[in-house]
Amino acid sequence: VGCDEPGITVKVLMGNRKFEVKVREGAVLEDLLKALKLNPVEIVGMRGNEVVPDDEPLREGDIIRLFWTVAGG
Amino acid sequence: MRMPQCSFCSERSVIYIRDKGWHLCPEHFREYYLNKVRRALNLVKLKKGAFMVLGLSGGKDSFAMLSALAKLKGEYGLELMALMIDEGISGYVEPRLRVFKEASEAFEIPSEIVSFRDHFGYRLDEMVRISMSKGFTYKPCTICGVFKRYLLNRLAREYRADYLATGHNMDDEVQVFLMNLLKGNLANISRDWVVSGVRLHEKFVVRVKPLYYCEEKEDLVYALLEGFKPPEVECPYLLYSFRGGLRRMINALEYLRPGTKRRMLALKDALRPNLMPEEGVSIGTCKECGEPSSDEVCKTCQLLNWLRS
Numbered sequence: 001v002g003c004d005e006p007g008i009t010v011k012v013l014m015g016n017r018k019f020e021v022k023v024r025e026g027a028v029l030e031d032l033l034k035a036l037k038l039n040p041v042e043i044v045g046m047r048g049n050e051v052v053p054d055d056e057p058l059r060e061g062d063i064i065r066l067f068w069t070v071a072g073g
Numbered sequence: 074m075r076m077p078q079c080s081f082c083s084e085r086s087v088i089y090i091r092d093k094g095w096h097l098c099p100e101h102f103r104e105y106y107l108n109k110v111r112r113a114l115n116l117v118k119l120k121k122g123a124f125m126v127l128g129l130s131g132g133k134d135s136f137a138m139l140s141a142l143a144k145l146k147g148e149y150g151l152e153l154m155a156l157m158i159d160e161g162i163s164g165y166v167e168p169r170l171r172v173f174k175e176a177s178e179a180f181e182i183p184s185e186i187v188s189f190r191d192h193f194g195y196r197l198d199e200m201v202r203i204s205m206s207k208g209f210t211y212k213p214c215t216i217c218g219v220f221k222r223y224l225l226n227r228l229a230r231e232y233r234a235d236y237l238a239t240g241h242n243m244d245d246e247v248q249v250f251l252m253n254l255l256k257g258n259l260a261n262i263s264r265d266w267v268v269s270g271v272r273l274h275e276k277f278v279v280r281v282k283p284l285y286y287c288e289e290k291e292d293l294v295y296a297l298l299e300g301f302k303p304p305e306v307e308c309p310y311l312l313y314s315f316r317g318g319l320r321r322m323i324n325a326l327e328y329l330r331p332g333t334k335r336r337m338l339a340l341k342d343a344l345r346p347n348l349m350p351e352e353g354v355s356i357g358t359c360k361e362c363g364e365p366s367s368d369e370v371c372k373t374c375q376l377l378n379w380l381r382s
Contacts, residue, residue, distance in 0.1 A: 041324040051087040
């Protein structure tokens with residue numbers, strides 16, 4: 001969503017990169033991945049030590065670590 | 074805000090199996106995953122008390138296979154040994170060696186690490202540099218694949234293994250199936266299955282793929298649930314791989330039409346018996362090293378001769 005629109009901000013960790021993304025309220029992990037142009041088939045998300053399914057709603061301040069399934073078999 | 078719940082109990086879901094419409098909690102997902110591994114193992118018709126060498130890379134598939142087989146070894150009466158090949162890729166292999174050592178200790182599986190350098194005299198990094206200086210005739214994945222297959226088979230045989238297991242998953246199988254289709258290579262399609270190498274050559278150890286029915290994402294979720302810490306360094310040679318593009322295309326189709334990979338694998342398995350049977354393929358012996366080869370000189374010796382020339 002745009003900067004002035006209402007939404008929630010989540011922190012994303014992927015490999016060595018860290019960044020923040022603003023998504024609409026009620027957005028799920030799959031929405032975040034699509035916003036980042038990532039295919040949910042190729043990504044697993046974790047919140048802390050918990051694996052998160054693609055359709056789990058995100059919360060303001062969430063720290064989501066993304067793992068690319070393609071990375072070294 | 075409601076968190077997705079397991080379709081089979083009241084626990085929190087960790088994965089949504091899109092083509093089945095199921096949410097699974099950690100315990101039901103473990104059961105679902107292990108049943109896929111059992112499905113593959115049951116096709117192998119394993120000998121009781123068999124000795125299986127696991128060829129591992131320190132990545133998620135390896136970790137998932139090691140963990141799953143450590144759980145199932147009693148059920149199938151298997152004796153296991155973990156074997157890792159250190160290809161010699163600076164900065165990449167070290168974290169994987171660490172994962173491999175920790176995992177084999179945690180699952181109490183005896184382990185061994187062998188290197189390209191000890192067996193062939195070169196690290197992969199050196200081989201790639203030589204290849205680049207000679208016009209990049211052989212890409213890194215080709216060199217790595219040829220030497221790894223050779224070494225895993227030879228070592229498994231020397232350890233007197235009944236089976237050599239690798240962590241190839243459903244995604245690998247579908248990608249290879251499509252590559253063989255694009256090349257019109259029906260013989261390779263006929264050979265590629267859960268179990269292979271049975272009648273081709275006396276020096277081939279029977280190769281099995283316990284993760285044949287497991288999707289790549291399922292491997293990662295299973296591995297994470299079992300304590301896997303993904304190494305954050307990517308193989309520097311990944312960009313030279315032809316399979317990357319194919320993988321993206323297949324996964325784009327999987328997203329649009331969940332179950333695409335499963336259906337493609339089922340198609341391959343249905344076609345396979347009607348293609349060239351394994352008995353019809355003749356594999357000879359390399360006149361230089363004595364290992365199985367479809368040419369007079371095997372690919373490994375050809376590559377070594379080329380690197381030394």
